[in-house]
Amino acid sequence: MNGDKILTVDRLTMRFGGIVAVQDLSFDAERKKITALIGPNGAGKTTVFNCITGFYKPSAGAIRLAHDDGRVIALERLNDFRIAKQAKVARTFQNIRLFPGMTALENLMVAQHNALMRASGFTLLGLVGAPGYRDAEKRAIDLATDWLRRVNLLDRADDAAGNFAYGDQRRLEIARAMCTEPALLCLDEPAAGLNARESAALSELLLSIRNELGTSILLIEHDMSVVMEISDHIVVMDHGVKIAEGTPREVRDDPKVIAAYLGADEEEAVAVMESGT
Amino acid sequence: MDYFAQQLINGLVLGSIYGLIAIGYTMVYGIVGMINFAHGDIFMIGGFIALITFLILISLGLTAIPVILLVVLLVSMAITALYGWTIERIAYRPLRHSFRLAPMLSAIGMSFVLTNYSQVAQGARVKPIPPFITGGYTLHESPDGFVIQLSNIQIMVVITTIVLLVIFNWLVSRTRLGRDMRACEQDQTMAALLGVDVDRTISMTFVIGAALAAVAGLMYLLYYGLVDFFMGFVAGIKAFTAAVLGGIGSLPGAMLGGLAIGLIETFWSAYFSVEYKDVAAFSILIVVLIFMPTGLLGRPEVEKV
Numbered sequence: 001m002n003g004d005k006i007l008t009v010d011r012l013t014m015r016f017g018g019i020v021a022v023q024d025l026s027f028d029a030e031r032k033k034i035t036a037l038i039g040p041n042g043a044g045k046t047t048v049f050n051c052i053t054g055f056y057k058p059s060a061g062a063i064r065l066a067h068d069d070g071r072v073i074a075l076e077r078l079n080d081f082r083i084a085k086q087a088k089v090a091r092t093f094q095n096i097r098l099f100p101g102m103t104a105l106e107n108l109m110v111a112q113h114n115a116l117m118r119a120s121g122f123t124l125l126g127l128v129g130a131p132g133y134r135d136a137e138k139r140a141i142d143l144a145t146d147w148l149r150r151v152n153l154l155d156r157a158d159d160a161a162g163n164f165a166y167g168d169q170r171r172l173e174i175a176r177a178m179c180t181e182p183a184l185l186c187l188d189e190p191a192a193g194l195n196a197r198e199s200a201a202l203s204e205l206l207l208s209i210r211n212e213l214g215t216s217i218l219l220i221e222h223d224m225s226v227v228m229e230i231s232d233h234i235v236v237m238d239h240g241v242k243i244a245e246g247t248p249r250e251v252r253d254d255p256k257v258i259a260a261y262l263g264a265d266e267e268e269a270v271a272v273m274e275s276g277t
Numbered sequence: 278m279d280y281f282a283q284q285l286i287n288g289l290v291l292g293s294i295y296g297l298i299a300i301g302y303t304m305v306y307g308i309v310g311m312i313n314f315a316h317g318d319i320f321m322i323g324g325f326i327a328l329i330t331f332l333i334l335i336s337l338g339l340t341a342i343p344v345i346l347l348v349v350l351l352v353s354m355a356i357t358a359l360y361g362w363t364i365e366r367i368a369y370r371p372l373r374h375s376f377r378l379a380p381m382l383s384a385i386g387m388s389f390v391l392t393n394y395s396q397v398a399q400g401a402r403v404k405p406i407p408p409f410i411t412g413g414y415t416l417h418e419s420p421d422g423f424v425i426q427l428s429n430i431q432i433m434v435v436i437t438t439i440v441l442l443v444i445f446n447w448l449v450s451r452t453r454l455g456r457d458m459r460a461c462e463q464d465q466t467m468a469a470l471l472g473v474d475v476d477r478t479i480s481m482t483f484v485i486g487a488a489l490a491a492v493a494g495l496m497y498l499l500y501y502g503l504v505d506f507f508m509g510f511v512a513g514i515k516a517f518t519a520a521v522l523g524g525i526g527s528l529p530g531a532m533l534g535g536l537a538i539g540l541i542e543t544f545w546s547a548y549f550s551v552e553y554k555d556v557a558a559f560s561i562l563i564v565v566l567i568f569m570p571t572g573l574l575g576r577p578e579v580e581k582v
Contacts, residue, residue, distance in 0.1 A: 053470065084472030091470055099463040102456070109453075110460040114472040116453045137453075180471055 006031040006216045012061035021047040023240045034217045039237035045220045054079035090182035094189045100162025108144035111179035147175040167198040191223040279419045284547040290431045292539025293438035297493035298516035299531035301486030307526040314384040317513015318391035323494025324504040327353040354488040361487025395506040403505040524575020
């Protein structure tokens with residue numbers, strides 16, 4: 001891990017009353033790489049995501065995001081829309097949170113709010129159709145169209161997102177997050193509920209995001225076939241602390257990881273881990 | 278038949294005014310889930326600002342009616358929008374994450390504040406203005422002497438309403454602001470994560486609602502030739518009823534509900550008794566809500582996962 005780090009989580013601790021959800025957690029995510037955060041249920045993975053994306057204010061510790069241009073942003077100090085606007089971090093949730101009443105295209109257009117906002121200068125200019133704003137709107141539609149094509153939903157651009165099949169909604173959500181043009185994409189269980197074929201398509205999509213666009217990805221995932229196939233680096237958590245990290249191969253062979261995953265039942269744990277190979 | 282046609286015209290004009298106010302209720306409900314009880318008083322403020330602007334322009338010696346109307350329209354929209362923005366900022370935003378009833382109580386309080394402030398500042402008497410827009414058309418004259426009149430002011434109210442609705446519909450369905458508003462309506466957290474400034478979007482909702490109410494205030498002033506500090510109460514309740522009748526949260530529903538309330542009220546007054554027109558309007562509301570709990574165009578509440 002001597003590469004270029006985009007995200008540095010430094011001794012992060014999150015307490016809720018007397019319960020310590022995350023304790024003294026440190027890890028890095030490399031730029032243009034896929035980092036996976038795994039661990040059994042209740043390990044504190046989503047809590048880490050919530051700290052990164054401004055939902056929780058960490059009890060202690062720092063989360064730093066280093067942009068390409070050298071700016072370093074203290075994520076623990078930002079919240080709300082500033083996470084997307086200033087830090088350029090996008091995230092998805094375990095459950096699907098598209099805007100169900102809006103079309104697929106509109107969902108992707110909302111994600112380009114900030115680009116359009118810059119172009120319109122301020123709201124009223126945009127409303128009277130200033131030329132700069134029109135161009136920006138056109139570019140926004142082009143980008144949205146491009147993403148719809150990437151996730152194979154172009155022919156359904158004008159359908160309400162709520163009517164899409166589950167797997168399509170998952171892909172549309174990733175497309176929407178990418179339309180914010182993030183530096184770091186955080187995905188919370190993107191493969192949850194997908195069948196094997198859809199999981200494979202998801203892996204392909206995430207790899208293309210990394211390879212073609214160079215976007216850094218941080219993901220939480222239980223589907224080991226996805227994790228093992230696409231991750232460059234894996235961080236394993238259990239009971240709020242980091243118990244291991246390394247490449248997929250290193251992690252898979254780590255006895256601590258196997259033990260954490262299925263308690264003492266090592267045989268079953270091995271089975272889970274090997275499903276990824 | 279002639280009498281009916283005349284009442285239809287009158288009802289549509291009244292309904293247009295209710296509809297413009299109702300949009301403000303339904304928009305705010307859609308995006309923050311509260312009933313802005315001060316919205317009727319915003320309408321009243323709009324009427325007063327229009328009146329004051331009229332008097333100022335006339336005392337400056339302006340005589341060109343179209344110019345006066347345009348200036349009055351813009352000034353009352355701008356200042357009333359400022360009222361709407363301010364009320365949201367000081368009375369609702371601090372309570373947004375408080376318990377559910379808090380913003381509603383604050384809204385009721387705000388309504389009293391605006392009513393009493395206008396009473397103190399402008400006096401309790403009804404303020405009349407001379408008729409600005411006179412004349413009209415006789416559409417039909419029946420043998421027994423009944424005349425269907427369509428006055429210029431009625432034409433103006435309806436045309437203004439239609440124009441505003443077209444602009445407003447374009448705003449909500451085609452522009453960035455409209456998309457942001459709909460996104461915030463469906464999932465504020467997610468909208469924020471995509472970079473939408475939710476507070477700002479909510480402010481804009483109040484601003485637009487107040488501007489539409491100001492137009493309604495101006496139309497009321499021109500149509501009835503008077504304003505008073507208490508007019509926001511009844512008009513506000515009626516418009517709120519219209520919004521609920523149309524399906525709260527639905528924009529076409531608000532306009533449809535406004536027209537329905539205006540027509541019911543007018544026809545009841547024409548064929549039955551004027552004294553019971555409000556009873557009729559609200560009775561029909563109750564009947565509709567019993568059989569269509571989500572209103573005419575409302576969607577059933579979808580449980581958020």
